[in-house]
Amino acid sequence: MTLRARFAPSPTGYLHVGGARTALFNWLLVRKEGGVFVLRIEDTDRERSSEEHTRAILHGLEWLGMDWDEGPFFQSQGLERHKAHALQLLDSGSAYRDFSTPEEAARDREEEVAAGGRSRRARQRADAMSPEEVAARMEAGAPFAVRFRVPDGETAWEDGVHGEVRFRNQEIDDLVILRSDGTPTYNLAVVSDDVDMKITLVLRGDDHLSNTPKQILLYEALGRPVPAFAHVPLILGPDGRRLSKRHGAMAVGDYEKQGILPEAMFNFLAFLGWSPGDDREVFARQELVEAFSLERVLRKSAIFDLEKLRWLNGQHLMRMPTEELLPKVEARLREEGVLPAKGGPAEGAAAAATDPVPLDLPTLVELLKPRSRTVEELVAQARPYFLDELAYDPDAVRKHWLKDRQETLGRLENLLERLSAAEWTPEALEGAVRGLAEEMGVGAGKVIHPLRVALTGVAASPGIFDLLMLLGRARSLQRLQRAVAVLRSGKPLDFRGDETLS
RNA sequence: GCCCCCAUCGUCUAUCGGUUAGGACACCACUCUUUCAAGGUGGAGAGGGGAGUUCGAUUCUCCCUGGGGGCACCA
Known part of the structure; x- marks a missing residue:
């Protein structure tokens, strides 16, 4: 069976480094195994999702050199299928209608907190309701949510990075799969989509570990094959806490702006939670595809070390052929006004006036390459060579x-x-x-x-x-x-x- | 509070019971040298604690501690 993996970000923010790393592991694995990489945008949170974020995420992936074979698909397009799946569960008895009022739900919640466990109160109320009453309520248009009936027992799986993980089903809430407004909730939508896309491996962040048993139960109730799961550790900030805005740049685009090379970022991200097992550090994309394996992914979360990224970027910068680097440097120099804008009115004339003998930019880049860690640094160092009136430090x-x-x-x-x-x-x-x-x-x-x-x-x-x-x-x-x-x-x-x- | 996951230098990591616990970033010397880098050499720097298994534990088991994640009609 060919590997079908997916990256499923929600466009509620820019592509952050954690998401990028998850995408990268998926991509590496798929490219190595000759599988299919599917991109799905989970845009069902209409409040927080935006097209701008979607564009930024796609751009971030492209910038890093990760191409996808199918998609982008949008979760919001699957609404009818999600509902159909919910209905299937209702029909088969794996789910039930929950007519609880908000007050009842709040009381249940309090009770559960106090008891420190699941009460299954909603289920009890639903089961106590006669079919006639259910019919009557529906007739009257009473709102209800659809809840999944979590079976007794235990749910376990062989996780691709953690090994066996197990949860007692009694720890799992009878989750709502269809809200009273008829919209599907996350866990149902994900399972429905992954079923639809014939996903065989769900490789995602550790933060989804506790969703996994719920989803496995859903696959089983739906009578669908359960995919393999692998949960990669999260990336933490320098203070050991979850990466957030407080830590400064966390979006991939921020690093692009700082003059980090995509191949360096790619290399760096791959080494967060994974290593080839030998002493090599500087890898090209293709080399990573060849070296990567899920078996060598760590279980421990890693801290994002900007200094190491900068060093790695310097290494890639040094190794990058000057012809390849040149356009990037030139573009920045034009932006800075150090070089005349391309095609601008001043291009030919100004250059001739102030630059009787144009500076040999390739040679300059060659000389500056080992002295810079980022494109921005290189550009800053290149500046004085173009200025007629030097500023003396x-x-x-x-x-x-x-x-x-x-x-x-x-x-x-x-x-x-x-x-x-x-x-x-x-x-x-x-x-x-x-x-x-x-x-x-x-x-x-x-x-x-x-x-x-x-x-x-x-x-x-x-x-x-x-x-x-x-x-x-x-x-x-x-x-x-x-x-x-x-x-x-x-x-x-x-x-x-x-x-x-x- | 409950559930789950995790634990080697400051950081990223190697080690698949026996190693002077190796490498890389950062740091400090020295070296090369016209400066700055790059490079080279060297230095400092780690198995959270406690039981157990074993001839022998960083490695296997358990407990504690610590950190992280999750407990929604968010995704």
Whole structure:
């Protein structure tokens, strides 16, 4: 029998990491086994469901690279079938009409709380009612709910991650399957849908563990084959509590915005509650499909560790071919206005005016890749290379320029002269810089650091010779000239605020 | 309160009765080095408590404790 698994989120919020991880385990298993992945949107809570959330969930799945084979189906479309199933249970005696008033229901509830167990009061009232009275009430249009008659005994199943789990049926309430307004409730709808979609494996969050016996009982009463169940542990926040808004970003889309790569998020999520059993950590999607197995899913809930996600993202970033990364970086640079908008009026003209020799973006990305953990970080580091008027970072200036302003000026002037005369190759540039340092009787760093600040405005960057090559002769010399001019001017440089000097 | 699930470094995890309890993130050194990363080397850091089974328990059983989830005419 082919595996048919499903992901069934309710669109009452965005796709959160817990849901995404559940979807991911389903997806991995299905792709590994060659099964069918069904997507179903459980939108029967009309109050809280929204189309916007549905779109966000679909987008989140697509972003993570999880495609589905069937659906999306909408639970609200199955209303008639749900009712039919409820009626079938009523006909077979597995369910009964409950005419209880709200007051009676409230009293039952109190009684159960006090007794610490199920009272089955509603069932007793229903059973005490003669068929004639039931008919009369229905004739009169009295409202009633349909309740499932939980049989005596025990319900157990072999859970895909927990092993055998069992519940005493007396712990299970005679659940309402059809409300007095005729709408189906969750457990009935889920079972009806899973039956309809021929689902063979229900893999979901641990929070559904206690729904499972109810649902198994429903399958059995409906005379339908019971699917396999597997309950994966929940993902907790850093404080060990259930992940919630308090913990900040919990929607997958939030991480997309932060510049997390989908393949890193995918990798990270897979490792929450699962591990391949060896020391490998960085996996591509396909590698995860091959390595995944339900047997290695942990029973223990895991805490979402943002730092590890960031590290993993850096690993994926480094490994990602530059051609692949380039469009993402370019798009962000355009959004930031660092690069002219694509197709915008300024694109050709502005670029020509300010950028006689366009910066080699692929090389820049190559240089910045191992220095960034997220696309956002990379973009932030890339920024200065496109700015004609550098903002000099006060800390960098203080450290590398102002310890001895005159001496720095002298070195940079000297450097300007040497570099102007140098052939623009890495070897020649290095020779010029090191030669100068040697002649001046100082370490190469004494020349290199001030130069770095002149070229980038900051204290941290890729190697200085890579930098000179990247920026090119004209741009490098122009920046150096500006630094010399600024230093000569005597303007104060070590203040925060508007650091842009023109 | 009742039911269910869970329990190895701060975090993610390996271990399927016998290990100096391994790896990764983070942290701290050192190293490479023109800075920052990346990389390399090293360090610190864990079996919640108590019984039992066993020649031997992190591993199996039970109890306690702790954490989580669930107890709706929500999903």
